[in-house]
Amino acid sequence: MSDELTQLGEEVAQHLLRKGPQLDVDRGAARWKRTRQSSAPRASKPLAFAALAMVAVVLVLWWRGPTPLTYVVEHGSMQFSDGTVFRLAKDTSTQVKRVDAHGAEIELTKGEITADVRTEPGARWELRAGPYAVQVTGTRFTMAWDPPAHRLTVVMHEGSVVVRGPHLGRAHALTAPARLAVSSSVGILDDPAPSPAVASTATSPAPPHAAPSASTSPPLPQTTPAPSAGDLLQAAQAARLQGDASRSRQLLQRLRMAFPQSVEARTATFMSGRMHFDAGHHAAAISDLRAYLTQGGPFSHEAEVLLILALNDAGQVAEAKARAKRLIEARPNSAHARRVQELLE
Amino acid sequence: MGGRGLDEAAASEPKTDETPKPLADEDLMAGVRRGQASAADALFRRYATPVWRTLLWVLGDDPELEDIHQEVFVQALRSAHRFRHDAPLQSWLCAIAVNCARSRLRYRRRRRWLSFVIDDELPEASFDPNDATACRVRAVYLLLDQLDPDSRIVFSLRFIEGLSLGEIADVTGVSLGTVKRRLRRGRDRFTRLASQDPDLRPLCPEPSHE
Numbered sequence: 001m002s003d004e005l006t007q008l009g010e011e012v013a014q015h016l017l018r019k020g021p022q023l024d025v026d027r028g029a030a031r032w033k034r035t036r037q038s039s040a041p042r043a044s045k046p047l048a049f050a051a052l053a054m055v056a057v058v059l060v061l062w063w064r065g066p067t068p069l070t071y072v073v074e075h076g077s078m079q080f081s082d083g084t085v086f087r088l089a090k091d092t093s094t095q096v097k098r099v100d101a102h103g104a105e106i107e108l109t110k111g112e113i114t115a116d117v118r119t120e121p122g123a124r125w126e127l128r129a130g131p132y133a134v135q136v137t138g139t140r141f142t143m144a145w146d147p148p149a150h151r152l153t154v155v156m157h158e159g160s161v162v163v164r165g166p167h168l169g170r171a172h173a174l175t176a177p178a179r180l181a182v183s184s185s186v187g188i189l190d191d192p193a194p195s196p197a198v199a200s201t202a203t204s205p206a207p208p209h210a211a212p213s214a215s216t217s218p219p220l221p222q223t224t225p226a227p228s229a230g231d232l233l234q235a236a237q238a239a240r241l242q243g244d245a246s247r248s249r250q251l252l253q254r255l256r257m258a259f260p261q262s263v264e265a266r267t268a269t270f271m272s273g274r275m276h277f278d279a280g281h282h283a284a285a286i287s288d289l290r291a292y293l294t295q296g297g298p299f300s301h302e303a304e305v306l307l308i309l310a311l312n313d314a315g316q317v318a319e320a321k322a323r324a325k326r327l328i329e330a331r332p333n334s335a336h337a338r339r340v341q342e343l344l345e
Numbered sequence: 346m347g348g349r350g351l352d353e354a355a356a357s358e359p360k361t362d363e364t365p366k367p368l369a370d371e372d373l374m375a376g377v378r379r380g381q382a383s384a385a386d387a388l389f390r391r392y393a394t395p396v397w398r399t400l401l402w403v404l405g406d407d408p409e410l411e412d413i414h415q416e417v418f419v420q421a422l423r424s425a426h427r428f429r430h431d432a433p434l435q436s437w438l439c440a441i442a443v444n445c446a447r448s449r450l451r452y453r454r455r456r457r458w459l460s461f462v463i464d465d466e467l468p469e470a471s472f473d474p475n476d477a478t479a480c481r482v483r484a485v486y487l488l489l490d491q492l493d494p495d496s497r498i499v500f501s502l503r504f505i506e507g508l509s510l511g512e513i514a515d516v517t518g519v520s521l522g523t524v525k526r527r528l529r530r531g532r533d534r535f536t537r538l539a540s541q542d543p544d545l546r547p548l549c550p551e552p553s554h555e
Contacts, residue, residue, distance in 0.1 A: 007548070008548050009501075011478060012485050015482045
C-alpha cells in the first residue's frame with residue numbers, strides 16, 4: 001500500500017515540477033527585496049516599546065489636557081473647584097454651557113446672578129444673557145437679565161468685565177465701581193459711571209471716567225492672548241495627526257517666524273523637514289533638515305537619517321552615501337543604521 | 346534533509362568565477378540577525394527552491410503560492426533570533442513553510458465551509474483533461490483537500506516530498522509517534538476516498554487496516 005502511495009506521490013511531484021507553478025528565483029528575489037524592506041522592523045524591540053510608550057504618554061496627555069474644573073450647585077450657588085462662586089437670586093435660571101480647565105461659560109436665562117470670580121492667568125469665564133456676553137476678567141459683580149424687557153444690568157463691585165452685545169459698539173468695558181443697564185430693544189438705559197477703555201485689564205483697572213462712552217469706545221484690542229510657541233507647536237502636531245499637513249506646515253512656519261530663537265522653532269524645523277520628506281518634497285526636506293542639523297537638537301540623529309534618505313531620493317547620491325557611511329561608523333548599532341546601510345550596498 | 350529535489354537547493358546559488366565562497370549557514374544567519382540586507386537576500390536565493398517545493402507539495406497549485414513563499418521568508422527574518430544551529434537551516438525554513446502552509450490550509454477550509462465552493466482552490470491552471478497524469482494529480486489534491494491539515498501535511502511530506510518519518514517530525518515539530526498517528530489517519534482516509542475515484546482506483550486499492 002505504502003509503495004503504491006510512494007509511487008503515486010512521486011508521480012505527483014514529477015508532474016508538479018514539470019507542469020506546476022514554477023519558481024522564478026530572480027523575480028522572487030526582487031520581490032523579496034521589496035517585501036523585506038517593508039516588513040523589516042525599523043527599531044529593536046526595546047526601542048520600539050519605549051517609543052510606543054512615549055507616544056502613548058504624549059497622546060494621553062494630549063487628549064486629557066489640563067483637568068477641567070468641577071462645580072457643585074447647592075444653596076442657591078454654583079461653586080467651582082477653583083473657588084469661583086456664582087450666587088443665584090430667587091427664581092434665577094442658568095445653564096452651564098461649557099466647563100474646562102480655565103473657566104466656564106454660563107448662560108443666564110432669567111434672574112440675577114452675583115459672581116465672585118477667581119482669576120488665574122489664562123482664565124476664561126463668560127456669562128451670557130440673551131444677545132449679551134460678559135467676559136469676566138477677574139472680579140465681583142452682579143448681573144441680571146430680564147427676558148421680557150431684553151434688559152441686562154451689570155453692577156460692578158470689584159475688578160472689571162467686558163460686555164458685548166447690541167448697542168455697545170464692539171465691546172464695552174466696565175470697571176468697578178460701575179453700573180450698566182442696556183436693552184437690546186432700546187439701547188443703553190443706565191450707565192452713570194461710564195467705564196474706561198476696554199484696553200484696561202483685570203489686574204490694572206483704569207481710572208473711572210477716563211474713557212469715552214460705550215458707543216465711542218475704541219476697538220477692543222486682542223483680548224485672547226496670542227498663542228505661544230508651545231501652543232503653535234501643539235496645534236501643528238494636532239493638525240498633522242489629523243492628516244491636515246497643509247495647516248500643520250502653516251502653523252510650523254508661523255511658529256518659526258514668530259519665535260525664531262525658541263526650542264519649539266527648532267522642533268518645528270525638524271517636523272517641517274520630516275513632513276516634506278514624507279510628502280516627497282525632497283528639496284524642501286533637505287533645506288529644513290540641514291537647517292535643523294546646523295542648529296542641533298534632540299532629533300539630530302533622526303534628522304541625519306532623513307537627510308540621507310532625502311538626498312538619495314533627490315539624486316544627490318554621493319553626499320547621501322558619504323553621510324550614511326559616517327553615520328554607520330558613528331552609531332553602528334543604531335536602529336536607523338539599517339535604513340541607510342542599504343545605500344552603501 | 347532528504348526529499349525529492351531538495352539537493353538542488355544549491356542550484357539557485359549565483360555561479361560566477363568571481364563569486365566568493367558562499368557563507369556558511371551559521372554566518373548567513375548571523376548576518377540576518379544583524380539586519381544585513383545582503384544576508385537576507387542570500388538566504389532567499391539559497392533556500393527559495395526547497396521552500397517553494399515544500400509549499401508546492403503540501404498545497405498543490407495554489408494561486409497564493411508566491412505570496413506564501415514570500416511570507417515564509419518574512420517569518421524567517423522575524424524569528425531569526427530563535428534559530429539554533431542544532432538543526433539544519435533548511436529544515437528550520439521548511440518548518441516555517443509547513444506552518445505557513447498549515448495556516449493556508451485552514452484558511453481554505455474555512456473559506457470552503459463558508460462559501461460552499463470547492464473547485465476554486467484546485468490546480469485548474471495546470472489541468473489538462475487529456476493528460477492522464479494531470480487527471481490523477483488533480484484527483485490527488487481533490488482528496489487531500491478532504492483531509493484535516495495536519496494529516497494532509499504529514500501525508501504530503503511522506504509520499505510526495507519523500508521525507509523520512511524522522512525528518513517529518515523535525516519539520517512539523519511533533520513527536521515521531523504523532524507523525525505516525527497522523528500518517529496512518531491520513532493514509533487510511535486517502536486510500537478510502539481514492540478507492541472510489543475512477544482516476545485513482547487502479548493505483549489505490551481498498552485501504553488496509555494494518
